Amino acid sequence: MDEEYDVIVLGTGLTECILSGLLSVEGKKVLHMDRNDYYGGDSASLNLTQLYRKFRPDQTPPTELGRDRDYAVDLIPKFIIASGELTKILVHTDVTRYLEFKQIAGSFVYRDGKISKVPSTEMEAVRSPLMGLFEKRRAKKFFEFLQGWKDEDPATQQGINLDRDSMKTVYEKFGLEPGTQDFIGHAMALYLDDDYITKPARETYDRIILYTSSMARYGKSPYIYPLYGLGELPQSFARLSAIYGGTYMLDKPIEEIVTDADGKFVGVTSGGETVKAKQVIGDPSYFGAGKEAEGGKVRVVEEGKVVRAICILKHPIPGTEDSDSCQIVVPQNQVNRRNDIYIAMVSSTHNVCAKDVYVAIVSTIVETDKPELELQPAIQLLGPIYDKFVSVTPLYTPTSPGTNDNIFITRSYDATSHFETVVEDVHDVWKRVVGTDLVLKKREVEVQS
């Protein structure tokens, strides 16, 4: 370990693996380490043994759940939005050749005590119980306005300025009812709370267009999902990194982040040996997250908490047309909360569990001192639960950009239902580490036919 590297990456979560892959492709000499003996960190998918070891160390998995190796249970529930930024990175880096994707079968929203499908076609929209007849006409005008919008053509803008007018103004212009606003803002624009309403409409516009174009791409829902679980994503980017010369070491406890007298990064100590590098990138758990500051520098701060319940079911979720996979958004207004509750469900169709088993993860941002109770309005939609694993996870964010000390820290995985914010973090860290914007180039792949 006496070599010197350009970058040491700590933790093999998705954010770190994408960065490691892109940096290796760029020609940087990368050493990538993880304290665990498996890939993925917080974005790993676990088999039954690993799942029980994590949540119930004193218990072995029940045999009736089937073979251990059939399971890949995600710790963080997220789907890939089909036309989103992660898809772009997957395609540009060509790691798609290691992965296979399937659609998520349906996207649903909770309203007035029941679950309804978010319409994916005009036919579904006409039949949808989410809106009355007149409201449907108003909504149609609203969506036609969004689809027809051209920045350079004032005739398409109907007097609205997306960068100045608030979303509230836009909703009011089309006379949309509060229930419809809820549905648009939470089930389509995927906002977790209502803060967006008073902000300029541009971002909401972008999010709705992303949703509808993703929906149009494969048909059933705006989401796709990798076979064998989300844990395949970091593994595929790790392979990309290794192919371009990145060195991988798992099962390496990290004892110390070594800095010089000015606090600048020098190296990382593992197993009593210090490896030197110019820069270090890592997830918050390698930089004091969850620990008392021992007189040293506070590098990460907690920004809030997410509560997640992994629920093992023996049936599809009632009211979802027996979908083999789905997302259900429970908007905050519907259950008197500030933040939405999400349900993300996958099954054996995605090779993540045994046949006739369904894995639903219910999650939300913690608002009270009884987080598990906050999930109840969504949990009760699931029907009988075979087993449930609950975790409350703090969300950490770095205190400094790292440009002064060459220590670059990524953010925890948030409560959103997709990977858009993960990719934002990748872009952000890249810019801080490399000094220029991340430009995705199509790489040449050496494959003979």
Added chain:
Amino acid sequence: MSKQFQFKLVLLGESAVGKSSLVLRFVKDQFDDYRESTIGAAFLTQTVTLEDQTTVKFEIWDTAGQERYKSLAPMYYRNANCAVVVYDITQSTSLEKARTWIRELQRQADPSIVIALCGNKSDLSARRQVSEEEAKKYAEEEGLMWAETSAKSGEGVTEIFTAIAKKLPLTAAPSSRAGAAGRPGAAKSGVDLNKQAAGAGPNEPCNC
């Protein structure tokens, strides 16, 4: 009518036993004495034509160095139809490592995987530390195919890959495997991210 089958083949073995050289010889019929670890190759492919005109296309995955610190991802073994576990006949410890890899394969890979144990560097037999008998006996006990090869001279290389091709189960309908890189059963329903938006129906086959 000729049939085409596609299989995923993974390489395993200690560093510097000649895994990449073996593939380079098989795929490009080249050899480089001072070859450094493979850079930039996701995987290589090569086709073997059997006597009955059946063609077997291997999608060959190299370790990309991830074996060095015991950091091979489960993805590497996933849906592998066959494995070539390589040792160096001039290094007895490399056979010990090969045994460890074979145990790992038996634990992680599909139970039906076809495994070939391959003693490389047969051109250096003057420095031999592993006898043919010892390796052959072990292979027989474990039910593995076995051969000695020289990536340098080319001796035995095509033969071992052809032997593997013959041993693979060529019974599945060709379409269920071809084009799906050894992900049987899943090929038809996947979505293809490389296709551009509109018109891509839900039943487009994956072209990975």
